[in-house]
Amino acid sequence: MKRLHIDLAPFSARRLLYRTHPVVRWLVLVALVLCFVAGLRAQKLLARLDSLEREAVHIAERTAQAARVRVSVARTPIDAKQATVVNAAIARLNLPWDDILNALEAATPHQVALLSITPDASRALLRIEAESSSSEEMINYLTALQQQPLFGRVDLVRNELAKDRTDGVLRFQIEAQWRRAAP
Amino acid sequence: MRKRLMPAVPAWRRGHCRLALSHGAVAALRVDERWFGAARKAAPQLAQRLLPDFATAAADELAAHLAATLDEVGGKGLPVYATFDDELVRYFIVTPPQNGARMQDLRAAAGVRFQMLYGEPASAWHIAADWQAGGPFVACAIAPRLHTALQLAVKMRRGCLVAVAPNFVAAWNRWHRRLASDAWLATLQCRTLTVGLVTGTARRARIGAVRTLALPDERPPLVWLREQLERAALLDNVAPPAVLHVHGPQIAAWQQAASDEPGIAVRWCTTGNAAAPALALSSISAVGTVDAASSVGAVASPFAQTTPLSALAQLAWSGAAP
Numbered sequence: 001m002k003r004l005h006i007d008l009a010p011f012s013a014r015r016l017l018y019r020t021h022p023v024v025r026w027l028v029l030v031a032l033v034l035c036f037v038a039g040l041r042a043q044k045l046l047a048r049l050d051s052l053e054r055e056a057v058h059i060a061e062r063t064a065q066a067a068r069v070r071v072s073v074a075r076t077p078i079d080a081k082q083a084t085v086v087n088a089a090i091a092r093l094n095l096p097w098d099d100i101l102n103a104l105e106a107a108t109p110h111q112v113a114l115l116s117i118t119p120d121a122s123r124a125l126l127r128i129e130a131e132s133s134s135s136e137e138m139i140n141y142l143t144a145l146q147q148q149p150l151f152g153r154v155d156l157v158r159n160e161l162a163k164d165r166t167d168g169v170l171r172f173q174i175e176a177q178w179r180r181a182a183p
Numbered sequence: 184m185r186k187r188l189m190p191a192v193p194a195w196r197r198g199h200c201r202l203a204l205s206h207g208a209v210a211a212l213r214v215d216e217r218w219f220g221a222a223r224k225a226a227p228q229l230a231q232r233l234l235p236d237f238a239t240a241a242a243d244e245l246a247a248h249l250a251a252t253l254d255e256v257g258g259k260g261l262p263v264y265a266t267f268d269d270e271l272v273r274y275f276i277v278t279p280p281q282n283g284a285r286m287q288d289l290r291a292a293a294g295v296r297f298q299m300l301y302g303e304p305a306s307a308w309h310i311a312a313d314w315q316a317g318g319p320f321v322a323c324a325i326a327p328r329l330h331t332a333l334q335l336a337v338k339m340r341r342g343c344l345v346a347v348a349p350n351f352v353a354a355w356n357r358w359h360r361r362l363a364s365d366a367w368l369a370t371l372q373c374r375t376l377t378v379g380l381v382t383g384t385a386r387r388a389r390i391g392a393v394r395t396l397a398l399p400d401e402r403p404p405l406v407w408l409r410e411q412l413e414r415a416a417l418l419d420n421v422a423p424p425a426v427l428h429v430h431g432p433q434i435a436a437w438q439q440a441a442s443d444e445p446g447i448a449v450r451w452c453t454t455g456n457a458a459a460p461a462l463a464l465s466s467i468s469a470v471g472t473v474d475a476a477s478s479v480g481a482v483a484s485p486f487a488q489t490t491p492l493s494a495l496a497q498l499a500w501s502g503a504a505p
Contacts, residue, residue: 002389004356007347008325018262
């Protein structure tokens with residue numbers, strides 16, 4: 001048996017309110033309150049999100065500004081004289097001591113005595129003073145130096161026979177140019 | 184300040200009004216409910232009033248009487264549940280057209296059916312129905328003057344019409360769950376029995392016809408009722424019922440013989456709200472009687488407290504309600 005849906009009352013919002021079950025009415029009220037609370041919470045969260053976004057934009061702006069400053073520093077033109085001076089100082093400081101000493105050690109035989117080494121960073125030149133008992137050993141030493149990959153040109157600058165001792169000692173000076181490492 | 188504010192919030196009052204309209208009379212019942220605890224339900228206020236003839240009186244005049252009745256029970260601003268006596272309503276069954284596609288088709292079918300049955304133009308009546316496109320449905324027609332008057336009266340008192348239903352429809356909606364497929368429902372009111380004939384079986388059961396039987400005297404015997412019901416079943420080509428549920432005042436002659444004799448049994452639909460009998464004995468502050476001798480208008484007079492509710496007040500109580 002079905003219900004008869006016959007009602008002569010005109011439709012109105014108030015009628016709808018009275019026709020709803022009290023439980024439904026309370027549920028609707030509770031739902032509305034919850035919606036309101038949720039709205040408040042959402043608004044608060046959105047405001048927080050907004051402020052965070054603003055902060056992020058601010059930080060990004062600051063980072064961009066900082067980057068721009070760095071770029072501008074790099075772009076300022078440098079005085080040519082100053083540049084050469086600075087470069088010379090840097091080159092002097094950047095002597096490849098380890099490589100030079102390793103190469104020398106590898107090339108120097110027992111028969112040759114090293115007296116002094118003087119580097120000239122501006123010309124990448126190493127002035128070596130050494131002694132040996134014979135000229136043959138000196139020639140051997142020169143070729144050994146030339147075979148080192150570090151040194152490019154190796155020249156014998158001068159040689160003399162030291163006479164202060166009984167057996168003649170050959171004192172000689174070599175200029176070796178080392179290859180600059182690629183910057 | 185408080186005095187100025189208080190009349191502005193009648194909506195906070197909980198409670199409702201029940202109106203019953205019958206030929207020449209109206210009854211209003213105000214039921215108060217407290218905010219917490221139904222146990223402290225106050226005694227309902229009752230007012231009754233004679234009405235001018237519906238056929239001649241204007242809607243405004245009727246509305247004024249209805250509004251005055253509402254005033255007597257203090258029903259200003261309250262939701263109103265109105266019940267029409269079955270005598271004011273014409274029930275009929277409408278079969279929807281085969282090719283009907285729209286609501287207008289159903290309305291037109293109802294109008295044609297009404298004109299065919301009663302020989303009056305349907306435009307002069309207000310037709311309401313349980314619109315169904317798939318099968319025959321119950322429709323009822325009411326005088327538009329009465330309908331308008333009721334709306335006007337409730338509007339004048341800033342109330343709200345929540346439900347307006349004819350007595351049989353209200354009773355059916357209240358009891359339809361308890362009806363078995365071989366049972367019929369009838370409403371009894373002032374020597375008129377309105378019977379809903381049920382056709383179909385089990386799940387497909389529906390109201391096949393609504394017939395009105397006039398009682399020959401106050402308490403006709405059960406035999407008469409059985410004869411009438413069987414006749415109605417034969418006329419409408421449906422199986423007679425095993426049980427007839429009657430909604431309305433009880434008739435002792437029908438009840439006593441119901442248990443031992445074979446044939447159609449009669450059971451009474453006692454209102455679900457047990458307060459109804461107690462209501463008759465509780466203190467009613469403004470009891471009026473619908474007395475033929477009393478003039479139209481001044482009817483509300485304090486009466487003996489044990490006066491049982493009149494038939495119309497019973498109708499108001501047991502009709503459309505939340």
